[in-house]
Amino acid sequence: MALKSYLIDDNLLRMYMSPKHEVKKDGKTVMYRLIQGDSELELKKQPENAETRTIYFGQKIFTTDDVTEQQFIESKPYYGTKIKHYDPLAETTKRVAEKKKTVNLLKEVIGFDDDKIRTVGYRLFGRTALEYIKEGNLNGLHDELIDYAGENPEVMQLKIDDKENADALYAAFLVASGVLEVSIDDRHVVWGDNQSRVYSVPNGTSALDGLVEYFKTAEGREVKKEASLRVEKKAGENASKKVEVDEDDSEYAAETPARRGRPASNK
Helix, strand or coil: CCCEEEEECHHHCCEEECCEEEEEECCEEEEEECECCCCCCEHHHCCCCCCECCEEECCCEEEECCHHHHHHHHCCCCECCCEEEECHHHHHHHHHHHHHHHHHHHHHHHCCCHHHHHHHHHHHHCHHHHHHHHCCCHHHHHHHHHHHHHHCHHHHHHHHHCHHHHHHHHHHHHHHCCCEEECCCCCEEEECCCCCEEEECCCCCCHHHHHHHHCCCHHHHHHHHHHHHHHHHHHHHHHHHHHHHHHHHHHHHHHCCCCCCCCCCCC
């Protein structure tokens, strides 16, 4: 006799299973009843004086090697929903696979560059992420993203991988990088450099979702092109500033004589 395990729904825990239920068999409705000392389940084929027996679900996992009990459980109308077959090996394999996916996701999130931190941060946390960015605290935002990925791996995976979210991620990038800005009441989107209005967000729509829909219009597509140009310009300006800083550092290093040995004594 093969041992079988079943995963029991919380609503059935610490309850007795009804010893009778109807079953569709060969196109007809028959009554099944679980009885003492007999493997026959059809009520009309059972002895008239047969005593019913019950099954008690005291734990989340119910295990039995009784073939009749197994057949009775698996003939229940809610088998597959409230009661499911439980395979410990398959469940363990599944959990290990899920943990591996989470570890790989965490590695990816840990490796985010600054732009990705800003973009995904705003996509997930909205104005809270903008506060981190405004304060220059990307490490704090990165820490929040890592925690979120560990606690909500499936949601995080969708946010960074789903191709349908590509437009939302780009819109988030434009806001998080400062090319576009969202008003404090989330009702208006403006250019980050001159504060001129770009788009008014419809009532009942988030600024990000509204911006994604706006980019699908003819006017929105032009704004998106202009925003892309401003991203390139901003990237070029940042690169130039970095070169200037590096050159300044080089000049300072050249002007500062290297110290050799200890300073001469005044004695």
